[in-house]
Amino acid sequence: MDRLAKRYLRSRKIPGTTCSGCGLGQVHKKVLLAIEQLGLGTKDIVWGTGIGCAGRQIFNTWKGDNFAGTHGRVYALATGLRLALPEERKIILTAGDGDAFGIGLLHLLHCARRNLDVTVVVADNFGCQSTGGQYGCTTPRGYVTDSSPYGVREPGWLENGLDILDMLRDAGATFLARHSSFEGQSAVDSCAQAIRHKGFSLVHFIYPCVTHFGAVSLQSGDKARIFRWFEGLFRPEAGNSGDPRFRSGVYHDAGSSRPEFASSLKEWTRTVRREAAGRD
Amino acid sequence: MTAGRYALHLDFEACKACGYCLLVCPRKVYAPGTAFNKRGFRPFRVTAAEACIGCLRCFHVCPDFCLEVAMAGEGTNP
Ligand code: SF4
Ligand code: SF4
Ligand code: SF4
Numbered sequence: 001m002d003r004l005a006k007r008y009l010r011s012r013k014i015p016g017t018t019c020s021g022c023g024l025g026q027v028h029k030k031v032l033l034a035i036e037q038l039g040l041g042t043k044d045i046v047w048g049t050g051i052g053c054a055g056r057q058i059f060n061t062w063k064g065d066n067f068a069g070t071h072g073r074v075y076a077l078a079t080g081l082r083l084a085l086p087e088e089r090k091i092i093l094t095a096g097d098g099d100a101f102g103i104g105l106l107h108l109l110h111c112a113r114r115n116l117d118v119t120v121v122v123a124d125n126f127g128c129q130s131t132g133g134q135y136g137c138t139t140p141r142g143y144v145t146d147s148s149p150y151g152v153r154e155p156g157w158l159e160n161g162l163d164i165l166d167m168l169r170d171a172g173a174t175f176l177a178r179h180s181s182f183e184g185q186s187a188v189d190s191c192a193q194a195i196r197h198k199g200f201s202l203v204h205f206i207y208p209c210v211t212h213f214g215a216v217s218l219q220s221g222d223k224a225r226i227f228r229w230f231e232g233l234f235r236p237e238a239g240n241s242g243d244p245r246f247r248s249g250v251y252h253d254a255g256s257s258r259p260e261f262a263s264s265l266k267e268w269t270r271t272v273r274r275e276a277a278g279r280d
Numbered sequence: 281m282t283a284g285r286y287a288l289h290l291d292f293e294a295c296k297a298c299g300y301c302l303l304v305c306p307r308k309v310y311a312p313g314t315a316f317n318k319r320g321f322r323p324f325r326v327t328a329a330e331a332c333i334g335c336l337r338c339f340h341v342c343p344d345f346c347l348e349v350a351m352a353g354e355g356t357n358p
Contacts, residue, residue, distance in 0.1 A: 001291060003357070005345035015344045020296035020321065025343030182304075184340035224303050 004032040008042060013061045021214075021223045023207030023230070024057050026181035027123045030205070031092065034191030040090065046081060048074045050095030050104065053130040053209070054123040058094045069093075072104025075111045078118045082262045090119065090195055097124035097138045101157055101164050112173040112200045114261035119194045120202040123181075125209040126217075133212030138164075140244055143217040158244050165204060169252045174199035176251040180234050181207035182227065183248060190250055197253075199260045206233060206246065284330040287352045294346035295323035301338035301347060307331040310338070334358035 005014045009032075018024050035045065042064030049059040051071045059068050069077045074093050081091060100108055100122045111118065127145055128134040134147035138158050142151045157164040165176045175197040177190035187205070194201035207230075208214055214226040232238035234248050288309065290301075295317065301324055302310040311327040323346075332349070336358060339349050350357055 001294060002289075002339075002342075002345045002348045009345070015294040015296065015319070015346065018296075018343065021298035021300070021343070023343060025345065026341060029340070029343070029345065181343075182300075182341055184336060223299055227300065227303060 004029060004036060008032050008035065008063055009061045010063055016057045016061065018053070018057050019209075019211045021208070021210040021226070022053070022057075023181035023209075024053060024123055024125070027054075027121065027205040027207050028058055028061070028094070030179075030181070030183075030187045031094070031121055031191050033188040034195055037188060037192050038195060040195075044088075045090045045092055046085065048078055048081075048091065048093040050074050050093070050099035051130075052096040052098055052128065053125060054094055054096035055099065056130060058123075069095075072099050072102070072107060074099070075104060075107040075116075075118070075120070079111065079114070079116055079261075082116055082118060083265065087117070087263055091117070092119045092121065092195065094121045094123060096130075097122060097126070098128050098136050102137050108202075109168070109171045112168050112171040112202075115172055115174055115199045115258045116261045117198055117263070118200065119191075119197070120200075121191070121194075122202060122204045124204060124206050126206070126213050127209070129209040129212045133209075133216055139213075139217075140242075142242060143213075144219075145217055146212065158246075165202075165251050168202060172200070172258060173202060173252065174254040174256075174258055175201035176204070176253075177202075177249060178204040178206075178246055178251055179248045180230055180246075181205050182231060186249065193250065193253075198256060198263075199254075199258065204251075206230065284332055285352055286329070286332040286334045286358065287348075287350045288326045288329050288332060289348040289350070290324065290326055291346035292323050293317050293319070294344055295321060296344050296346075297321040297323055298343065299324065300341040300343070304337040304341050306335065306337070307333060 047062035047066040049055045127136040127139045135145040135152045179187035313322045
């Protein structure tokens with residue numbers, strides 16, 4: 001185990017059950033590096049997980065308080081927790097693309113609308129990989145998957161001028177970033193900014209599922225080839241012109257321009273109590 | 281393994297032999313292994329630690345928390 005796993009993770013959960021070459025651990029590591037960079041310990045953070053590969057592999061690895069949400073509902077659970085916990089206690093939620101941008105999207109949008117002080121880390125593997133590799137709402141168009149033998153026909157959240165991060169920004173999110181799981185310090189810095197941010201923050205990580213997306217959609221078991229294909233998504237000049245292209249880094253930072261939900265609700269409650277006491 | 285400015289540690293039992301460390305290393309510090317660990321993987325090996333420049337690329341891409349790059353003798357990280 002490395003120092004991060006020793007300090008922050010439960011030893012019986014490491015090494016985890018991800019497939020060899022799965023990029024999920026790279027995402028997990030970036031978040032832990034950010035936590036280390038901010039000088040935070042296990043008592044400072046409550047960690048929630050969704051389901052799917054991202055949920056199953058990261059669930060209960062955190063040595064501190066943690067919980068698993070039902071599919072797509074981890075954001076709603078975190079809303080209650082945010083109201084109950086002291087403001088300095090951080091809440092980090094790790095979820096997959098199906099959880100965050102599929103079944104849980106409404107809950108996620110309402111979290112953004114409220115500018116709830118949580119950090120959501122979306123580990124996006126371009127589909128429903130834990131169930132065998134079906135396509136999802138971020139699978140690039142045209143690619144063969146277990147449920148699209150002739151290639152995905154429907155438009156996804158990340159193509160043809162659509163970007164799910166735009167929708168989250170319009171819903172009121174105050175910090176958004178995007179990275180590939182293969183990135184280094186720049187991705188750690190975005191995670192650190194997101195965790196420090198007072199309000200709704202989300203970091204969208206794109207990572208390789210080698211077992212399904214790699215083997216079926218990219219038709220390759222060669223991890224070097226899969227690695228290069230994913231890297232190419234972040235280089236405008238690279239690869240198949242039909243593939244989506246992303247810019248890595250901070251996507252949107254609105255600072256403290258909107259009130260944070262839990263602290264403003266608590267402040268409002270104090271005001272109402274003071275007024276009620278004054279009337280007695 | 282310590283042979284230069286940096287000490288590299290690869291956890292034999294935790295490695296899943298994905299090969300990303302070798303793929304990203306500009307100095308080819310790693311090599312595929314031959315021996316099996318308890319989980320049935322053949323972990324990669326540190327074969328040229330003295331060539332390491334401490335860029336941390338391998339550390340950032342290792343998905344299984346089994347690589348550590350430290351300053352030799354100090355135990356701190358670059
Ligand atoms: S199925 Fe895919 S996403 Fe899930 S652990 Fe394996 S490689 Fe990772
Ligand atoms: S720190 Fe850089 S040079 Fe050293 S082993 Fe890792 S990738 Fe290679
Ligand atoms: S990147 Fe990590 S898990 Fe993969 S071969 Fe290298 S040491 Fe092993």
